[in-house]
Amino acid sequence: MWRARSQGPKEYCGVFGVYGHPEAARLTYYGLYALQHRGQESAGIVTSDGKHLHQKRAMGLVPDIFSERDLKGLKGHIANGHVRYSTTGSSVLGNAQPFIINYAGHGLCVGHNGNLVNAHELRRHLEKEGSIFQTSMDSEVVMHLLARNIHMGFEEALVSSLSQLRGAYSFLFMTEDTLVAARDPQGFRPLCLGALGDAYVVASETCALDLIDARFIREVEPGEVVFIDKNGLRSIKPFTRQRHAHCIFEFIYFARPDSYIFGQTVYSVRRRQGAQLAEEFPHPDADLVMPFPDSGNYAALGYACAAGLPFEMGMIRNHYVGRTFIQPSQDMRDFGVRVKLNPVRELIKGKKVVIVEDSIIRGTTTMARVQNIRNVGAAEVHMVVSCPPHRFPCHYGIDFSTKGELIACNHKVEEIRNLLGLDSLGYLSIEGLLESTSASRQGFCLACFDGEYPVPVDENAGKFCLEC
Incomplete structure (x- = not known):
């Protein structure tokens, strides 16, 4: 079997937790x-009935992993x-989360979205002290730190462990009787709180709250640790306030458009963003504006409205494509592209087309799609x-961790235009991007664009940046 690898960027994880609901497992499945x-590589759910932890983790997509029988077996109100994305070499069940440890007769599990840039340093130190690691995930590091400090009590041990971490993390911890959400002081990744009746919900994005009809309470603040137990919700902010560095690529690509x-x-x-593009790169003689669905849809709509040009779905997406395909023959080299998106010939033939794309990372897929547009005339x-x-490269949880993967690192814009077979190519400026978010440079991480990393990264950080 041949597995198609998307050329789009990948974000590593999503977390979802419930406290105080008899159908906690089922709600988490929906979340x-x-x-x-x-x-899309693996998923897992761990529940607690107040005394014991119950788990189900597997490789694959959520609906393929959990059966009705599984959900009934995941007993408990917590x-x-x-959900996890991993790259080649780390796509194994042992790295699926939530990750569980048993220590001093108690169970503890963690789900992590982000990437710790000092994980290799901490792991090396812990191994010298006798720690034995079961996975290649940076997430396991915090569990070893927590176990070593547990004599302080759970809360103090957790704060002490988190204070040693550098990088991006939105953690969701769970013990037999407590759910804990923690977000790094820079706030790289999103995390929010919701309520469903008397139950509390924690999620990476608000779209997950909407699906279960939970009420959005607020976002977990950068540097905040939220404890949820039988006494309700309690929050502490144990870390020195730092400059926020929200990942701006969440707005560009990762987060669902219906999320807050x-x-x-x-x-x-x-x-x-699309409207700003229309201001920076107008094409008044164009016949139509179109996206490469689905990620470019909303920027394309903004561009078309601002430019006064027709918005058309010039490429149609096949929504029933699985993750694996029978390997095509050599004379079907662009099969992997055409099986997902196919141009509408009559709409495009003879027309001047403006394509709005959310990003160009490696360029391979974009090149094939542009050629398809050319082929239909x-x-x-x-x-x-x-x-x-x-x-x-990004060291905080996106899968372009080396400069060699980035087409814009090795080529100027005009060279990229030529390589992709375009008549013109324009990228939104950093100033225009910030304008579209109505925010200043100080609130976001722009390192993948300008190389200014808000959390310093040493030369060995890449060792773990693919193992989130």
């Missing part, structure tokens, strides 16, 4: 279903769920991109 876009993150609705931000093919060029 993970809503967060499936954040990770649940911790996780970092104080704004993703849909609105993406439409404003487009007169001109222009492209605008709703973010600046990706010139620097």
